Amino acid sequence: ALEAWYMDSSDEDQRKPHRLRPHQPVSLDELKKLGVFHWRLDADHFDSDPELRKIREERGYSYMDIITIQKDTLPNYEEKLKMFYEEHLHLDDEIRYILDGQAYFDVRDKEDRWIRISMSKGDLITLPAGIYHRFTLDETNYTKAMRLFVGEPVWKAYNRPADDFEIRQKVQRTVQDRA
Numbered sequence: 683a684l685e686a687w688y689m690d691s692s693d694e695d696q697r698k699p700h701r702l703r704p705h706q707p708v709s710l711d712e713l714k715k716l717g718v719f720h721w722r723l724d725a726d727h728f729d730s731d732p733e734l735r736k737i738r739e740e741r742g743y744s745y746m747d748i749i750t751i752q753k754d755t756l757p758n759y760e761e762k763l764k765m766f767y768e769e770h771l772h773l774d775d776e777i778r779y780i781l782d783g784q785a786y787f788d789v790r791d792k793e794d795r796w797i798r799i800s801m802s803k804g805d806l807i808t809l810p811a812g813i814y815h816r817f818t819l820d821e822t823n824y825t826k827a828m829r830l831f832v833g834e835p836v837w838k839a840y841n842r843p844a845d846d847f848e849i850r851q852k853v854q855r856t857v858q859d860r861a
């Protein structure tokens with residue numbers, strides 16, 4: 683299942699877990715308050731899974747593609763991983779479904795602390811538009827992920843600081859209202 687925790691602030695290899703000592707877990711409920719939602723699905727049958735079909739229909743996720751993040755299969759691998767780990771936001775939700783392997787998504791909580799979300803095969807997550815986040819592989823250096831989008835995908839990322847977007851106020855309000 684999905685696991686999340688507050689991160690330490692060491693500069694060590696980003697692929698390491700970076701758990702605090704003592705470990706400070708973050709529950710799915712706390713993630714929901716940040717607008718982060720999670721489903722656990724059957725990744726072995728993703729192309730015929732009625733549960734995935736239902737989620738896509740209900741939420742309008744018309745677009746999907748599959749990205750394999752691995753040294754020998756992803757063009758400009760190092761460059762892309764570096765980009766993914768820069769703290770950034772998007773003007774649309776980021777929706778990712780791990781089909782194989784594992785990876786970390788880090789999101790900022792309302793006090794601006796990093797939460798590390800450990801995603802493995804079968805985990806689908808939605809990060810709300812405007813939330814500051816970043817992505818990294820873990821020490822296994824491999825994941826295959828489905829990227830979903832409402833309509834035509836926009837991959838544009840705005841690195842922090844990007845606080846002038848109206849969406850940032852919406853994010854702050856959501857977090858306050860749910861606190």
Ligand code: KMT
Nearest residue numbers: 766776778816817827839
């Ligand atoms: C993003 O914008 O953070 C990403 O696309 C992360 C990599 S996709 C598994």
Ligand code: NI
Nearest residue numbers: 770772776839
């Ligand atoms: Ni992103």
